[in-house]
Amino acid sequence: GDSVTQMEGPVTLSEEAFLTINCTYTATGYPSLFWYVQYPGEGLQLLLKATKADDKGSNKGFEATYRKETTSFHLEKGSVQVSDSAVYFCALIMKTSYDKVIFGPGTSLSVIP
């Protein structure tokens, strides 16, 4: 079935370091891809999305590019801040079932000053 795999955490970085969180997916068709973020004590929030191959989603300095050839959607940020400390979830939605979001296991990020 459809699934999402993420790099295991926790990831600890110093402030202003470069961030990459790897995400790959398995799907029978061509899904839409998403990154959600969950800050401590809060609900999940949509961070960015891409709906077709080669699309780049971006928000708050984060970017991810939909790579069909490698079935990947890696999350990157050039300079992380302490406020970016959170859990990041990669997710997909198949276009035939728009409401069913399939989430990866999440990657915890801690940014230290």
Next chain:
Amino acid sequence: EAGVVQSPRYKIIEKKQPVAFWCNPISGHNTLYWYLQNLGQGPELLIRYENEEAVDDSQLPKDRFSAERLKGVDSTLKIQPAELGDSAVYLCASSRDSGAYNEQFFGPGTRLTVL
């Protein structure tokens, strides 16, 4: 606008006891979801409502779990009786509509601990 509200935020019960979670979606959102999030994992859908109708409850363990969404607004998820393995975070989410992708807005969740 106010976000998705859930209560309680934390609940500790002994096994075999009943427990209920409440969710108030964002005003005007017709679609409501309950998700289960185990520690270290992503959320998994339990049930989806379109207004007051449960349109996808295939992942809901119906022997002990039940849900309702009276009047198509607030929703309650119940477990009776609770088991040790039910310890998890229960998330509620809502979206404006379905049929095409509408962003799902999540509440903070209820963390359940079963002793």
